[in-house]
Amino acid sequence: MKTNAVSRIAETIIRFRIAILVTMMLMLAAAITGVPRFKIAASADTLLAKDNALYIQSQLAQQTFNPDEFILVAYEPTGHDVFSEQTFSDLQRLSDDFKSIARVESVTSIINVPLIKDAAALSGETQVSQLTWQAQQYDAETMRSLIADHPIFTDLLINKANTATAIQIVFETNEELARLERDIIDIKAQYIGQDIPEEAQAQLDALEQQADPIRQSLTNTRKEEIAAINQITQAVSERANIYLGGPYVVGQHLIDIITRDLVVFGAAIVLVIALLLLLLYRRLRWVLFPITACAVSVGITVGLLGWLDLRATVISANFVALQIILTLAVMIHMISSYRHIAREQPESHQHERVRRVLQAKLTPCFFAALTTSVGFAALLFSGLAPVMSFGTMMLLATSISLLVSVIGFPAGLACLTAKTEGKEWGLFSVVLNRAATLSFQRPGWVSVIAASVLLVLSAGITRLNVENSFINYFADDTRVHQELAYIDKEFGGTTALDIIINIQHPPSDPALLLSANSVNQLQIVQTAVNAFEATGSVTSVANFTALAKQLNNGKPLTEYELSSIYYLLDQKVVNQLVGAYFSPEKQQLRMATRIQDTTEGLDREQFMSQLRQDMQAVSLDGDDYQFTGLFVLYQDILARLFDSQITTLGIVYVALGVVFLMIFRSIPLALIALVPNILTTLAILGIIGWAGIPLDIMTITIAAIAMGIAVDDTLHFVHSYREANQEGAEKATRHAFRESGLAILITTSLIAIGFSLFAWSDFLPSVYFGLLTALAMLLALVADMTLLPALLNVFVGKQENEQMEDVQHAK
C-alpha cells in the first residue's frame, strides 16, 4: 500500500469518525437481530461429510433395516436383587411413566419381552407375545432362569453380571422426515461419485429446506424428552442407580457441556484478559477498546452467520475463540504503536497520533489479515464439509475483525482526547532487548538452536494418531462420564458399527427363508467379530438361532425348521427378533454391533484394518459386505480430516509463500517469513504427537489455528524490520522488537493466560483446545522472536559495510 493512499485513508477515518462509529453501531444492531438465528449443530452427523458414498450407503442400510431410535435407561438396584419383585414393580412403574411421553412408541424391558421356556413355543400353537412377565407374573427365580445369559437380551436388557437391567425406550419415527430423508438419499444415491446436476441439486435443496425445520424441532423435543426421563427416574433413585445411554443422550450432553463451557469460560477469559489489560496499560480505555472491539467483531460475525444460515459445528465453533485472538492481536499492535507515539511526542494532538498509528499499522494489519485469510481460504479446498464451513467462517471473521479494529477503533480513538501514556513494564523490555541482542549478535546459533528445537518437536508428528472416543471427551470424575461409561461397559458399548452382508448362498429351495450356509457364514463372521475385545453387543439372526439351539437342547435347527418358525411366529414377534437383521427383498443380512468406547488401549484404526482382514479370512470379499454406522463414518471422516489437514497445510504454505512474495517483493524475504510459520504448525502437531494426545474432530484444527496466529506475528515483525532495514541490521532488529515485538509479546501473554483457563473444563476437547492454543501462541512467539530475526539478520539485514556504502551513496 502506498504511503499517500494510507494517509488518505487515515484522513478519511479521522474526518468521518462519527459516521464510521454510527455505521458500525448500525451494522452491529442489524447483525444482532440475526444472533438468535445462529445455531450450533452439535449432533453427531453434522460432523460427517454427507455426499460421500460411505454416508449414502449407511443411510441406505438404515432404510433397509430401519432400526429404531432409542434411549437406554439402566437400572442398577443398590439394595435388592435384579430379579426381585421390587425390580419388576419399579420397571412396571417406570415403563408406564415413560409411555406417557408423547413420542414414545414402545418401552421394552425384561418384564414385557417374550421369554420362551422351550421350543414348543416356537411351533406356532402358543401366543409367544403372551409369554411375558406382565402376562404370566413369573416369580423371581423363574425370571432369573429365563433371562440370565439369554442369547438375545444379554447386553441389551440385562448385563452379563446380572446386576442391572435396562429399559429400552423406543421413539416413533417422524414419517414426514423419514420420507424426506428417503427422497434425499435416493437422489444422492443416483449420483454417487459424480457431480449432481443442477435440477437434482435444486430438488435436493428444496427437500433439505423442508426437512430442516422438522430436524430442528426434533432436536428440541429430544432435549425435553431426556429431561422428562430424568424426572421420571427420580422416583426410584433411592433404591437404584439410574444411567441414561444412547446416541442422542451423548449428543445432548455434548451440546449442554459445549454451551456451558462457552458461557463459563468465555466470561472467565474475558474477565482475565480485561484484568491483564488493566494491569499492563493502567488505563481504562485500553481495557474497554479491545474488549469492545472483540465483542463487536464477534457480535457482527455471529449475527451475519445467523442471517446466512451458516451453522457452527463442534469444529467451526472455534471461530469465536480465534476471532477474539485475531482482533486482540490487531488491537494490541495499534495500542502499542499509539502509546509509543504518545510517549515520543507527549504534546501531539490526538488526531495526529491516530494518523501516525494508522500510517504505521494500517499496512501490516491489512496484510496480516490478508495472509490469515489466505490460510483459511485454503481450508475451502479440503473437500470436507465441517472443515470448509470452518474456513468460510474464518474468512468472514477475519474481514470483520479487520474492519472493526483498523477502521472502527481509530475512529473511536479519534473522538477521545490525548492523554499522556505511561511506560511499558520493564520486564517486557528486558526480555525483548535480550532477544534482540541475541538474534543480532549470534544469528547463526540462534537460528540453528531455535530451528532444531522446533524440528525435534515436529518429529512427534510421526507419533500422531487419530482416535475418537465420545466418552473420553468427558473428564473421568464427571457424572456424564460415569453414566455413559456404565452403559458402555455393562450394556454392550456405545458407537454403532453395522456389518451388512450380501447373501452369498441363496437357498436351494425357494420356500426356504435362508440357507444353512448363509446363516453359518453369518455365524462365522459373528464369532470373529465377537472375538474382539472392543465389540460390545453383537446382534443378528445368529442370536435368534442361538436361542433356538439352546431351547433345542443344544442341537442346531435345520434350515427348514428355521423357515417354518419364521412363517409360524406372529408377525410382531418376527419383526422384533429378526426384522432389523434380515431383508428378504434385498437379500442382505445385518449384524448390529456396538463398539465399547471405554476399551483400554483401543486403536480404532487398527481395529478396522484387523476387522477387514478377518472378513477376508472368513472368505468374504470386499464386495460381499459393507461396514456402516457412526463408528465407520467417524473413522472415515477422521482419517480424511487427518489427510486433508496434511494436504491443506501444504496448500496453505504455498499460498502463503505467494502472498508473502507479493507483499515483500523479495524471494529471500518470502522464504524466511515462511520458515517460522511452517515450523510452528509442525511443532504444535509434533507436541500433540509427543504428548500422546489423540487427534480427533475437536483437536485436529489446531494446526490451522497455530498457522493463523504465527502468520499474524510474522507479518508484523517482518514489516517493522523492513521499515528500518536501511539503517542497518542492528537498528532494524531493535526497531522490529520495539514496534512489533512488544505487541506480539503482550498479545501472546494475554491470550496464553486467558486460554489456559480451559484447563479447568470438564470437557477434554476444550481443555486440549485451550492449552494447545496457548501453546501455539507461545511457539509462534518463540519462533518469531528468535528464529525470524536471526534469519533476517543472516540473509536480509544490511551489514555494517553495506550500510557504509549506502551512506556514502547517499552522500
Next chain:
Amino acid sequence: MHYKSLIIPLVSLATLVASGCAQIPDESASAQPVSIKQPDTPLSATDALSNGQSVTLTTSQGEIRVEPAVVSMEQTVLNGDPETLPAYYDPWEGFNRAMFSFNNGAYKYVLTPVSNGYRAVVPEPARQSVGNFFDNLREPLNLLNHLFAGEVKEAGSNLGRFVINSTIGLLGLFDPATSVFEVERQPQSIGDTLAVWGIEPGPYLVLPLLGQSDARSGVSVLAEGFVHPVNHVTHAPHNYQLRVVDGVDDFSSQSDTYHTLYSESEDPYVFFRNQYLQAQKRDMWFGKQADSRQQVTPAATENEKNTDEN
C-alpha cells in the same frame, strides 16, 4: 402329521413315539454305529458347519471355534456313499406323494373340522383328562419298550407312573405322577427300541393319516396298532396328530400350523419331506457326534485350511 417333524426335534423329547428320528443313545451308537456319513474330501468352513461340524478359524484375535448355527445336512447321508447318494433320499416318492395328497385332503375336510368340533364340545380340562387317560394306558407298552432297549431306569419310571396314576390318578384321568411325585413321562415306542438295536430308519415314508415317517417308524406304528389297538381307535382325533407333543392337545391351532406351512411352499411335499429328512439326519448326527467328536475336530481343521486357500 407333517408339522410333527417340526415340533418333534424342537421339543426334543429324546424318545419320541412313532417319529423314527429319535436320538440314538450314545452307548448303543458306539456298539452298533449307524451309518451316517459325510464326504471324504474336506468341506469348506460353511459347508462343514451346515453339516453339523464345528470349525476352528484363525483370525486376528487368534483361533476361534465356531459352532454350527443352522444345519442342512445336505452332504451327510444315511446308509451309503455321500458322493453318490442324493441329499434327500426318497426312493418311494411316487407312493409318498399320493399318500401326501390323500392326507392333505383328509386333514382339510375331515380331521380339522372334527377336531374343531371336539374342541367346541369338550372343555379343556376334560380334554386334558382324556389325554391323560390314554397316556396312562400306554405306560405298559412304554415299559416293555424300555426293557427291550435295556433302559431299566426309564422302565422303572413307567411302572411307577402307571401305579400312581391308575390309583391316585383315578384310572389315569389325572397325572399326579408328574404333578405331585415328579416322575416325568418316559414314552418309548417300538421304533425307538428298534433304533437302539441299531436298525436304521430306512427310506422316507408317508403313512396314511399319521403323515411323514420312515420305514422303521412305519413298522413301529403297525406293530403298536396290533399290540395296543385301543390307542389308535379311541385316542381321537386330535391325539392322532399330537400325542407326542408335551402339554399340547389343541389340534386346531396345530392344524393352522400345518396349513400355514403348506401354503408357504410351492411344493409342500418337498418342504415337509426335506424338513423331516434334515431333522432326522441332524438328530442322528448329533447323537453320534457325542461319541465321535474326536474324529470331527481334525477334519474341521483341514476344512479351515481349505477355506484359507479359497
